[in-house]
Amino acid sequence: MIYILLPAYNEGKGIKILIEEIHREMKKQEEAFHILVIDDGSTDGTGDAAKEAGMDVTLEVIRHQANQGLGRAVQTGFRAARERGKENDIAIVMDADNTHPACYIPELAKKIREGYDLIIAGRFIKGAKEEGVPVLRFFLSRLSNSWYRLILPLKGVSDYTCGYRAYRIKLLNEAYDRFGDRFIEEDGFTCMFEILSKAKKLDARICQIPFRLRYDLKKDPSKMPVLHSIFRSFIRSLKVITR
Numbered sequence: 001m002i003y004i005l006l007p008a009y010n011e012g013k014g015i016k017i018l019i020e021e022i023h024r025e026m027k028k029q030e031e032a033f034h035i036l037v038i039d040d041g042s043t044d045g046t047g048d049a050a051k052e053a054g055m056d057v058t059l060e061v062i063r064h065q066a067n068q069g070l071g072r073a074v075q076t077g078f079r080a081a082r083e084r085g086k087e088n089d090i091a092i093v094m095d096a097d098n099t100h101p102a103c104y105i106p107e108l109a110k111k112i113r114e115g116y117d118l119i120i121a122g123r124f125i126k127g128a129k130e131e132g133v134p135v136l137r138f139f140l141s142r143l144s145n146s147w148y149r150l151i152l153p154l155k156g157v158s159d160y161t162c163g164y165r166a167y168r169i170k171l172l173n174e175a176y177d178r179f180g181d182r183f184i185e186e187d188g189f190t191c192m193f194e195i196l197s198k199a200k201k202l203d204a205r206i207c208q209i210p211f212r213l214r215y216d217l218k219k220d221p222s223k224m225p226v227l228h229s230i231f232r233s234f235i236r237s238l239k240v241i242t243r
Contacts, residue, residue: 026105035060088168128213
């Protein structure tokens, strides 16, 4: 079983398109899947739009009454996947804004079945491509990832911040057994770096695949203040590696 986790905050315009794309891709694979939409306090009908799109697929919407941030939404999604899944099932986390094409789900799942525990869809490796990314975001993402590589070197990892990842549920179980809810303490996008930091302590087998980031297909405006978030993450990441 593949659990597809979609943390979403005010993605009402695009989430229906993404769910329909996931459905088409998974239908070709003829593989059991379950979509979990974590509606993180949206005010634009994101959860209702997801339910409408998911009428003919296995889909649940889990709602936060108020916006709690990406880290809390991913935490909720992991908890739900662990409750429903078995150890060798797969949890795939995607951004809910159409920037992460569903066509990479089979390759991510394949790598888990080859023996890896955590797979990153990476932007900074041969074969990857980014389309429509604003210039400031383009350069700041590279700056932040250079910083993360400096303070937490991980063999074979160049993209520490992309949220498009696959996790073996066994790894998630081990992480929560060891760290409890401290597995994810960051509420912002620094949680993606934090997860890798904790996974390293568990000796997780990690690899990357190249993917095509489609920022040009994003339907809703970004909710992240880029400059503030990047520089805040530099400070937060130092706290992460000293925990």
